Amino acid sequence: MAKKTWELAISNHWLSSQPLSHLLHSVREGLHELFTNRDKDLTRVPILLWSLWKSRNALIFANEVPNPMASLLRAKRIWTEWSL
Numbered sequence: 001m002a003k004k005t006w007e008l009a010i011s012n013h014w015l016s017s018q019p020l021s022h023l024l025h026s027v028r029e030g031l032h033e034l035f036t037n038r039d040k041d042l043t044r045v046p047i048l049l050w051s052l053w054k055s056r057n058a059l060i061f062a063n064e065v066p067n068p069m070a071s072l073l074r075a076k077r078i079w080t081e082w083s084l
Contacts, residue, residue, distance in 0.1 A: 005072055043082065044079055047082070051075035
């Protein structure tokens with residue numbers, strides 16, 4: 001389910017295929033690049049992780065079947081609210 005959600009985020013162009021790959025050069029340079037370019041992935045990745053966590057909890061505690069698209073849509077909604 002998590003893999004499918006990530007794939008949907010990439011195929012819907014909400015995340016790049018390598019969201020934080022520029023951090024591999026050096027953390028300092030990567031963080032500077034993210035800050036100066038206002039890289040949306042910097043906030044989208046943790047929000048998508050949060051949405052996946054919420055889906056996992058819904059499965060465990062409420063026996064709800066996870067839906068990858070619903071997880072992505074929740075992340076998009078949360079990101080939009082936080083971006084305002």
